[in-house]
Amino acid sequence: MQEVAVVGVGLHRFGKAGDAIVGNKSVTELCRHAVDMALQDAGISWRQVQAVSAASSRFSGGKGWGLNGNDVVEDLGSTGVPVYNLSAGCAAGGNAFNVGWSLVAGGVYDVVLVVGGEVMPKGMIQTAGTEEVTDPEFLRQRCVGIPGPAFWSMLARRRMHEFGTTEEQMATVTVKARRCSVGNPFARFQQAITLGDVLNSPYVSNPLRLFEICPVSNGAAAAILCSPQKARQFTGKPVWVAASAVATLGFDDSLPRNLAGPVPTGPSYHTEVMGAVRKAFERAGIGPRELSFTELQDNTCYYELAYPEEWGLCEPGEAEHLVEAGETAPTGRMPINPSGGFVSFGEATTAMGVFQIAEVTWQLRGQSGARQVPDASVALAQTNGLGGNATAAILKR
Amino acid sequence: MSESVAPAVAGLFVADEHGVRVLGAKCEACGTPYFPSVPVCHNPACPGSRMQPCGFGGRGVVWSYSIANFAPPPPHKYDQPFRPYAIAVVDLASGLRLVGQMVDPPEAVTVGAAVELVIDTLYHEQGKAFTTWKFKLV
Numbered sequence: 001m002q003e004v005a006v007v008g009v010g011l012h013r014f015g016k017a018g019d020a021i022v023g024n025k026s027v028t029e030l031c032r033h034a035v036d037m038a039l040q041d042a043g044i045s046w047r048q049v050q051a052v053s054a055a056s057s058r059f060s061g062g063k064g065w066g067l068n069g070n071d072v073v074e075d076l077g078s079t080g081v082p083v084y085n086l087s088a089g090c091a092a093g094g095n096a097f098n099v100g101w102s103l104v105a106g107g108v109y110d111v112v113l114v115v116g117g118e119v120m121p122k123g124m125i126q127t128a129g130t131e132e133v134t135d136p137e138f139l140r141q142r143c144v145g146i147p148g149p150a151f152w153s154m155l156a157r158r159r160m161h162e163f164g165t166t167e168e169q170m171a172t173v174t175v176k177a178r179r180c181s182v183g184n185p186f187a188r189f190q191q192a193i194t195l196g197d198v199l200n201s202p203y204v205s206n207p208l209r210l211f212e213i214c215p216v217s218n219g220a221a222a223a224i225l226c227s228p229q230k231a232r233q234f235t236g237k238p239v240w241v242a243a244s245a246v247a248t249l250g251f252d253d254s255l256p257r258n259l260a261g262p263v264p265t266g267p268s269y270h271t272e273v274m275g276a277v278r279k280a281f282e283r284a285g286i287g288p289r290e291l292s293f294t295e296l297q298d299n300t301c302y303y304e305l306a307y308p309e310e311w312g313l314c315e316p317g318e319a320e321h322l323v324e325a326g327e328t329a330p331t332g333r334m335p336i337n338p339s340g341g342f343v344s345f346g347e348a349t350t351a352m353g354v355f356q357i358a359e360v361t362w363q364l365r366g367q368s369g370a371r372q373v374p375d376a377s378v379a380l381a382q383t384n385g386l387g388g389n390a391t392a393a394i395l396k397r
Numbered sequence: 398m399s400e401s402v403a404p405a406v407a408g409l410f411v412a413d414e415h416g417v418r419v420l421g422a423k424c425e426a427c428g429t430p431y432f433p434s435v436p437v438c439h440n441p442a443c444p445g446s447r448m449q450p451c452g453f454g455g456r457g458v459v460w461s462y463s464i465a466n467f468a469p470p471p472p473h474k475y476d477q478p479f480r481p482y483a484i485a486v487v488d489l490a491s492g493l494r495l496v497g498q499m500v501d502p503p504e505a506v507t508v509g510a511a512v513e514l515v516i517d518t519l520y521h522e523q524g525k526a527f528t529t530w531k532f533k534l535v
Contacts, residue, residue, distance in 0.1 A: 131472055133406055136433070138472055139406060139409070139433065140496070141469060141470075141471075141472050141473045142405055142406060142472050142473060142474065143405050143406055143409065143519070143529045143530070144484060144496055144497055144498055144529070145465060145468075145469045145473035145475065145482075145484075145498065145519075146465075146469060146484055146496065147465050147467065147468075147469040147470075149463075150463040150464075150465055150469075150484055151463075153463035153464070154461045154462060154463045154484070154486055155461070157461045157462060157463060157508065158460065158461035158508065161461070161508040161509070202466070203464070203466045204466055204467065205463050205464060205465060205466055205467075206463065206464035206466055206481075206503070251439060251440055251441055251442070254494060256460075256461075256486040256494065256496050258496075259432055259433065259495065259496055260419070260421065260430070260431070260432035260453075260493050260494060260495045260496065261430075261493075261494050262429055262430055262492060262493070262494065263488045263489070263492055263493065263494045264494070268460075
């Protein structure tokens, strides 16, 4: 195994289909913008890329079967490079990063492009594609009717029961996230909002409100990974991958993802996420309290409260107080999502894991402007996706 | 005259002299319950799958719940106008953690509430009532 460096990153600003940011751009156009930016950042040409690890788009893509790696390569110029298309729901970007890292770490290639992008359908994501009684997701939707955000609101409601979390405390998480997004040129929303704005937004799935749930967005992200030898040729300031891990959920996972499961004897939490994050800490030899900051998957404010506790960044039941005391802001002692997070970007599913790598890279280089975490030296990026997929990456200066 | 009634999906639940049950399976080797039924046990620690049909019903406790303030997309079906409903995650005494709609209005539901499994109408189509399993506060 050899060290792996991130030498270039790029994003297309996130936006809503038809707006002034993304307009009617195809997923390929969005990806080209992000890839060009990453190549330029790395100071390399497209022809130097030896392989592509792509987060396989689920909702868009010219080939019609939900991929974009091949589309991106065709668009940039068909050099004949191998393309690995990875599918893992919202964790696909993290998976693509992990496979790109594996290919370089294992010495198979010296220069790998990781890319993800999405043009999302409007409104709530339709999770069941077919009307098949053998499809558990069809049964879940036909027989019960569980809109996507309801899964998150069940978890939030349970936390309110266990820790006494208030709706005001959950809204404070969103206020913090949106404050971070001010001045982030890549965020879809770049304006601060007040507690009143959040609490006056309508419930989407009580207790979660419109401003507390990430909308769907269009966007793209890219990163160039290199061997140490190449990295030193390309840049004087590479960012290093301390660990990259992937996991799927455990049999003892008792979150209500399906219609039913065994009544658990222990606590209920995201076992796939715990699996990936624990592996990343172990492999990096870095503890949860040594992180300068974390970029985690905040599909909703609940995760900014639950995940840091589950991973040992703070004590159980402590997160609300840390948020209220400003400790999760970029200048606090446990900064979470200085980018503004999913709540400020909206979710372009397969771009998310790579978008986090871009933010972490800029932060570790000290290039993040108003949202800069002071003296950031090591950070965690985490995703999870439908089907029980999770990824974690730890990057360091 | 009673209206014509049919299950939203056939074969998933039953109501008879033994009460209301969802129809799943249980592995006799490791005790893991399943709904819907699966052909083999998914427990990686199971010594050897021995699946038997098994019904799960009776009472349970609300582990958590959420409210559908807006209608889910298809393939969900509902009667117009849409009325928000609570979706409960219930730990049944029979060992199954089961998801289902609540019959009761959302504001009546609480974490820890005792409920029982019932059969209730989900939607109407072509003059017929289509039913599913739900929970009711006891």
